[in-house]
Amino acid sequence: EVSPVDFKTSHETYTFPGLVNIAAFVPDLTAQTTDDFVEATKASLSGGFATALFLPVGDNTRIVDQETLEIARANVSKTPYSNFALSITASPSNVKSIDEELEANVKSLFVTFNGSSLDLSVHDVAAHFGSWPVDKPIVTNAKGTDLAPLLLLAGLHERTVHVINVQSKEDLLLISLSKAKKLKVTCDVSIFALFFSKEQYPEATCLPSAEDQKALWQNLESIDAFSVGSVPYRLAKELNKEASARSGIEEALPLLLTAVSEGRLTLNDIQTRLHDSPVRIFGLPDQTQTNVEVVMGRRAQVGHGGARKSKVWSPLEGKLLNGAVHRVVVHGQTAFLDGVLGATLAGRDISSTT
Amino acid sequence: EVSPVDFKTSHETYTFPGLVNIAAFVPDLTAQTTDDFVEATKASLSGGFATALFLPVGDNTRIVDQETLEIARANVSKTPYSNFALSITASPSNVKSIDEELEANVKSLFVTFNGSSLDLSVHDVAAHFGSWPVDKPIVTNAKGTDLAPLLLLAGLHERTVHVINVQSKEDLLLISLSKAKKLKVTCDVSIFALFFSKEQYPEATCLPSAEDQKALWQNLESIDAFSVGSVPYRLAKELNKEASARSGIEEALPLLLTAVSEGRLTLNDIQTRLHDSPVRIFGLPDQTQTNVEVVMGRRAQVGHGGARKSKVWSPLEGKLLNGAVHRVVVHGQTAFLDGVLGATLAGRDISSTT
Ligand SMILES: [Zn+2]
Ligand SMILES: [Zn+2]
Ligand SMILES: [Zn+2]
Ligand SMILES: [Zn+2]
Ligand SMILES: [Zn+2]
Ligand SMILES: [Zn+2]
Ligand SMILES: [Zn+2]
Ligand SMILES: [Zn+2]
Numbered sequence: 001e002v003s004p005v006d007f008k009t010s011h012e013t014y015t016f017p018g019l020v021n022i023a024a025f026v027p028d029l030t031a032q033t034t035d036d037f038v039e040a041t042k043a044s045l046s047g048g049f050a051t052a053l054f055l056p057v058g059d060n061t062r063i064v065d066q067e068t069l070e071i072a073r074a075n076v077s078k079t080p081y082s083n084f085a086l087s088i089t090a091s092p093s094n095v096k097s098i099d100e101e102l103e104a105n106v107k108s109l110f111v112t113f114n115g116s117s118l119d120l121s122v123h124d125v126a127a128h129f130g131s132w133p134v135d136k137p138i139v140t141n142a143k144g145t146d147l148a149p150l151l152l153l154a155g156l157h158e159r160t161v162h163v164i165n166v167q168s169k170e171d172l173l174l175i176s177l178s179k180a181k182k183l184k185v186t187c188d189v190s191i192f193a194l195f196f197s198k199e200q201y202p203e204a205t206c207l208p209s210a211e212d213q214k215a216l217w218q219n220l221e222s223i224d225a226f227s228v229g230s231v232p233y234r235l236a237k238e239l240n241k242e243a244s245a246r247s248g249i250e251e252a253l254p255l256l257l258t259a260v261s262e263g264r265l266t267l268n269d270i271q272t273r274l275h276d277s278p279v280r281i282f283g284l285p286d287q288t289q290t291n292v293e294v295v296m297g298r299r300a301q302v303g304h305g306g307a308r309k310s311k312v313w314s315p316l317e318g319k320l321l322n323g324a325v326h327r328v329v330v331h332g333q334t335a336f337l338d339g340v341l342g343a344t345l346a347g348r349d350i351s352s353t354t
Numbered sequence: 355e356v357s358p359v360d361f362k363t364s365h366e367t368y369t370f371p372g373l374v375n376i377a378a379f380v381p382d383l384t385a386q387t388t389d390d391f392v393e394a395t396k397a398s399l400s401g402g403f404a405t406a407l408f409l410p411v412g413d414n415t416r417i418v419d420q421e422t423l424e425i426a427r428a429n430v431s432k433t434p435y436s437n438f439a440l441s442i443t444a445s446p447s448n449v450k451s452i453d454e455e456l457e458a459n460v461k462s463l464f465v466t467f468n469g470s471s472l473d474l475s476v477h478d479v480a481a482h483f484g485s486w487p488v489d490k491p492i493v494t495n496a497k498g499t500d501l502a503p504l505l506l507l508a509g510l511h512e513r514t515v516h517v518i519n520v521q522s523k524e525d526l527l528l529i530s531l532s533k534a535k536k537l538k539v540t541c542d543v544s545i546f547a548l549f550f551s552k553e554q555y556p557e558a559t560c561l562p563s564a565e566d567q568k569a570l571w572q573n574l575e576s577i578d579a580f581s582v583g584s585v586p587y588r589l590a591k592e593l594n595k596e597a598s599a600r601s602g603i604e605e606a607l608p609l610l611l612t613a614v615s616e617g618r619l620t621l622n623d624i625q626t627r628l629h630d631s632p633v634r635i636f637g638l639p640d641q642t643q644t645n646v647e648v649v650m651g652r653r654a655q656v657g658h659g660g661a662r663k664s665k666v667w668s669p670l671e672g673k674l675l676n677g678a679v680h681r682v683v684v685h686g687q688t689a690f691l692d693g694v695l696g697a698t699l700a701g702r703d704i705s706s707t708t
Contacts, residue, residue, distance in 0.1 A: 122502075122524045126531060148476075149502035152528065155509060156535045170476045174506065177480065181510045 011298045013326060016271050018050030018290035019253070020278035021082075022188060023139075023164045025230040026245050027059040030071045036245035037076035037084075041347060043246035044082040045336045047228075048253040048292040048325040049274075051083040051350065053282060055164075055230070056110050062089045066102055073349070080347030081335065083287070087139065087351075092120055095127040107282060107351050108137045108162075113146040122149055129157040135354050137162055137282055147171050151178050151185060160184040162281050165229050167193055167208040169215035176222045186281050188225035188273070189216050191252045192232050194259075196315060206234040217264070224281065226273040228252050232314075241313035250325075251316050257294055257323025283354045289332035292325060300324035365652045367680060370625050372404030372644035373607070374632035375436075376542060377493075377518045379584040380599050381413040384425045390599035391430035391438075395701060397600035398436045399690045401582075402607040402646040402679040403628075405437040405704065407636060409518075409584070410464050416443045420456055427703070434701030435689065437641070441493065441705075446474055449481045461636060461705050462491040462516075467500040476503055483511040489708050491516055491636055501525050509537045516635050517541040519583050521562040523569035530576045540635050542579035542627070543570050545606045546586050548613075550669055560588040571618070578635065580627040582606050586668075595667035604679075605670050611648055611677025637708045643686035646679060654678035 021044045028034040037054070044052040054076070056063035063069050069086060076084055085107035088098065098109075109132045113119050120128075132138060139162045142150040147163065151174060154161040166172055166187045178185045194217065197210040208216065216223065232248020253274075259265040279286050299320040328336035330346040375398045382388040391408070398406040408430070410417035417423050423440060430438055439461035442452065452463075463486045467473050474482070486492060493516045496504040501517065505528060508515040520526055520541045532539045548571065551564040562570065570577065586602020607628075613619040633640050653674040682690040684700035 122527055126527065145499035145503075148506045149499075149528065152502045152506040152509070153531070155506070156531045156537075173476055173480065174503065177507070177510045183510075 012296045013293050014267055014296065016048075016267075016292045016294065017275050018083075018287055018330070019048050019274040019292055020282070020284065021047070021049035021052040021228055021249065022225055022278045022282065023190075023227040023229040024052035024054045024249075025058070025228070025233055026054055027233065027243070028245075029054075029056065029058040029061040029063055029075075030068045031061070032071065034075055037072070038079045038081070040245040040249070041076065041079070041081035041084060042341060043249040045328055045330075045341060046325065046339075047250040048294065048328060049082060049249070050287070050290045050292065050328060050330050050335075051085075051284065053085045053107055053278075054087065056087040056089045056106075057112050062091070063087065063106075064089050064091050064094050065097060069102065069105065077349065080345055080349070081341060082347045083330065083350050084347055085282075085349070085351040085353075090120060090124070090128045092124045095124065095131055098131070103133050103136065105351055106136075107353075108139045111138060111140040111142065111150065113140075113142050119146075122153070125150060125153050126157070129153050129159050132159070134159070135283075139164060141165055143167065143171055147174055151175070151183065154185065155183045158184070161186075162224075163187040164227055165190045165193065165231065166216070166223070168212045169219075172215060172219050172222060176219065179222065186224040186277065187222070188227040189223050190229045190231040191226050191255055192228075192235065192248055194226075195255050196235070201235065201239060201315075204235050204238045206231050206238060220269065224273065224277040226252070226256065226270070235315065236313050239313075242311065244312045246312045248314070251314055251321070253294065253325055254300060254321035254323050255316070257296060258321045261296060261322040285350060285353050287331060289329060291329050293327040295324050295326045297322065298324050366650045367647050368621055368650065370402075370621075370646045370648065371629050372437075372641055372684070373402050373628040373646055374636070374638065375401070375403035375406040375582055375603065376579055376632045376636065377581040377583040378406040378408045378603075379412070379582070379587055380408055381587065381597070382599075383408075383410065383412040383415040383417055383429075384422045385415070386425065388429055391426070392433045392435070394599040394603070395430065395433070395435035395438060396695060397603035399682055399684075399695060400679065400693075401604040402648065402682060403436060403603070404641070404644045404646065404682060404684050404689075405439075405638065407439045407461055407632075408441065410441040410443045410460075411466050416445070417441065417460075418443050418445050418448050419451060423456065423459065431703065434699055434703070435695060436701045437684065437704050438701055439636075439703070439705040439707075444474060444478070444482045446478045449478065449485055452485070457487050457490065459705055460490075462493045465492060465494040465496065465504065467494075467496050473500075476507070479504060479507050480511070483507050483513050486513070488513070489637075493518060495519055497521065497525055501528060505529070505532050505537065505539060508539065512538070514538040515540075516578075518581055519544045519547065519585065520570070520577070521547055522566045523573075526569060526573050526576060530573065533576065540578040540631065541576070542581040543577050544583045544585040545580050545609055546582075546589065546602055548580075549609050550589070555589065555593060555669075558589050558592045560585050560592060574623065578627065578631040580606070580610065580624070589669065590667050593667075596665060598666045600666045602668070605668055605675070607648065607679055608654060608675035608677050609670075611650060612675045615650060615676040639704060639707050641685060644684050646683070647681040649678050649680045651676060652678050
């Protein structure tokens with residue numbers, strides 16, 4: 001599927017099918033004035049992602065009903081640089097109010113745990129599992145003590161669950177055992193969690209320990225997908241650096257390509273986890289004439305190129321990575337080339353596809 | 355199965371088959387000098403239980419290997435007033451050292467969580483589930499955040515699990531859902547948890563809230579068995595009262611009989627949960643000529659009779675209960691009658707039966 005092509009002198013270009021940013025984090029989802037969605041779709045495209053599936057939980061905002069969904073949709077529809085989809089958050093009180101229309105207009109149900117009093121009880125999760133349509137995925141950020149009840153209930157209700165941002169070997173073990181027993185569970189790992197650890201940033205709570213990180217690398221075959229997620233945003237916040245809807249998106253693919261150049265990953269590992277599995281797990285339309293060309297072996301500096309308007313901190317700032325996004329084609333149109341976004345907005349809303 | 359017989363004047367006698375104290379708690383399991391086992395089997399018999407299945411976790415002692423099992427067995431074998439069985443505790447380190455001989459000599463594997471650093475990890479539990487023989491039960495006191503991983507792993511490994519001392523409606527919901535999906539899970543409720551609540555004893559941490567207690571009563575059909583367990587002992591300790599291996603055992607059946615007289619339970623509910631289900635869950639030999647005669651409607655004072663040697667505190671001290679144990683027959687011999695233990699020790703070790 002991945003086709004090497006000679007490109008320029010000593011560099012090689014590879015063309016991936018349209019990659020998917022499956023857990024795009026937007027801090028401000030529902031303010032009338034936010035440009036977070038615009039920034040996130042711009043960054044996605046610049047980072048090589050033709051599609052962004054937005055998490056319905058922001059920094060202090062959530063999509064939980066028709067009203068919040070409409071505001072978020074209005075926000076992202078203004079300037080959809082990439083394809084996008086919106087989802088809805090399961091709350092303790094909205095199990096009854098999520099009607100068929102609302103279900104039809106979102107990609108997935110997000111079952112979130114933040115260790116806060118807003119968290120769902122076992123009763124709430126069971127109720128949502130009982131009423132969410134079987135053909136739409138359920139996504140969760142459950143970890144540690146929240147993960148097992150969720151997997152148990154998913155199995156009991158025969159539901160498909162995707163776990164984002166797995167960070168510990170204990171959680172990965174539960175997921176692996178569940179998969180071995182044919183439970184319909186999939187998972188992703190945040191790309192930052194593969195490259196940065198607690199030991200490097202002791203102030204941060206959003207990163208795995210070096211030991212857990214090692215377990216993630218050792219069990220790549222159990223990891224269906226890679227994501228960006230909220231980890232880069234939270235890392236910046238926790239280090240008191242500038243954080244935004246762009247945080248970490250443009251570094252994601254270059255980090256993975258660098259790992260390929262070091263022999264830690266294959267290009268096929270990337271395609272599986274950023275295209276094939278996302279398309280399968282989220283029932284995405286597999287768009288033709290949508291692809292991304294990357295250049296291997298071209299040392300590119302993070303933050304380089306004209307794509308960035310705002311200055312956003314990156315743990316890789318000034319560092320050279322061994323791979324870069326060269327061109328992104330969406331629906332036959334060149335949407336990004338050599339650091340510059342195209343003039344035409346080729347992105348489409350794919351929230352309703354199943 | 356329960357046969358009413360006229361007895362004396364206005365009282366009625368019922369005869370149950372031999373009842374089972376399925377989670378008999380002994381504070382001191384492995385001291386060479388303990389008389390806790392003697393007291394516990396005496397109290398069991400006096401409380402109407404022909405058989406006591408001992409928990410392998412005491413106050414600060416555990417049965418975890420051949421050595422501790424032999425000490426405990428020597429202790430209980432001295433004076434076995436009731437039938438008894440011993441079990442073994444799963445520890446983080448003994449998954450390899452529990453060999454076939456040890457497995458054969460114990461009734462069940464006890465997977466315990468105390469919220470301490472000795473607690474089992476998901477890895478440990480998975481390893482024990484992978485190696486424990488399929489024809490022997492696994493028993494757990496897992497609650498709250500420990501329960502779901504345990505049920506999940508039990509399902510994944512297709513193991514039979516019995517959950518003791520369920521106290522919350524959340525836990526009962528998980529168990530009920532698991533049963534509905536044909537997971538091989540059973541549970542019991544501590545008899546004290548049906549009659550005493552946190553609201554009555556705010557200092558105590560071992561009792562359910564009144565709300566949870568109500569849920570236990572409302573969901574009796576999901577509760578396979580009743581137990582005594584460690585709740586009465588812990589309640590006494592937490593209230594700074596005298597606690598012992600006898601705590602709560604003799605009050606158990608009179609409390610349940612009083613509930614029958616109030617119409618909250620039937621005699622059949624009791625027989626199911628103190629005989630039929632215990633025999634089935636724990637694969638006990640169903641002994642003939644072993645039964646207990648109880649008297650309904652005879653107001654008996656707790657602590658009355660000659661069975662008690664030591665003074666042990668009870669929350670029911672001085673209170674009148676509306677039912678009492680009249681006679682216990684074990685293997686054809688009258689082992690207890692009108693408050694007095696028989697001279698012959700009729701109890702047998704049934705640890706190895708399956
Ligand atoms: Zn609840
Ligand atoms: Zn349900
Ligand atoms: Zn595709
Ligand atoms: Zn170029
Ligand atoms: Zn572990
Ligand atoms: Zn296993
Ligand atoms: Zn019987
Ligand atoms: Zn008599």
